[in-house]
Amino acid sequence: MTINSTALSTVSPGAGPTVEPVFHRARILRLPRSPQVVIGLVILAVFGVVAIVGRWIAPYSPNATDEKNWVQHVLVPGTGPGTGFPANYYPLPLPPSAAHWLGTTVFAQDAWSQLLASTQATLFVGLLAAAIATVLSVLIGVTAGYLGGAADEGLSLVANVFLAIPGLPLLIVIADYVPAAGSSILLVAAIIAVTTWAYTARTLRAQSSSQPHSDRCRVLSLHDPFGRRGLYRDRLPGPGRCADFVAARTLELGRDAA
8 A cells, every 4th residue: 555645745734723723712712710800700790780781770760869758857956946046957868778778868869779870880980990000000010120220210200100199189189170070981080090000010010020031031032132022922921910900900990980
């Protein structure tokens, strides 16, 4: 029995599925193993469902008010009969009950209905702020650790300055000068992101500054003398660490946005 070597040599290597794309697809579709990522994704999924159906399952309209039945009218001390001053009352929110699961506000509105209706905007602000903060922290933190020297000192100084800027007072000041700022979702997300990216930038800077000394990065620098591949791929923390950061930062910013 003879084997036609010519026929074997003319077979195109791309005729069938190669092993590398299969493993690449399997790596992309691989589920996260970190408990923090899994828990964070589950919580985000719950908030996502509430954001979609919140307005339809709310028992009352978020803007509905009932000043007679949804607040307690408490007599102001020093007013009323026998004091010489007309009776004056101030509203007191109702505690949680079967009719109002989270109670009411001082404006005689149902707190549970407002929470369900505002989840969509809150989740959007948290996700947008987390995305902006992630991009800023990766760009500045990794660049500072990779370049070192004067660039590292300058970028670290910028990060330290932003660490000292409080987000909530800054938003209040801007809302005072720009009345539309408090209702602008994009501006609120930008302020939250700008005042929170520096924490993770310092962590990424410390991690990326230690990786150029590894044997792997030294070998890669021989094939990429300009360091583009090493800067944007091999000097970043592992995908698990980045996923942990994104999940934790998204939950934290969502809480701040609320």
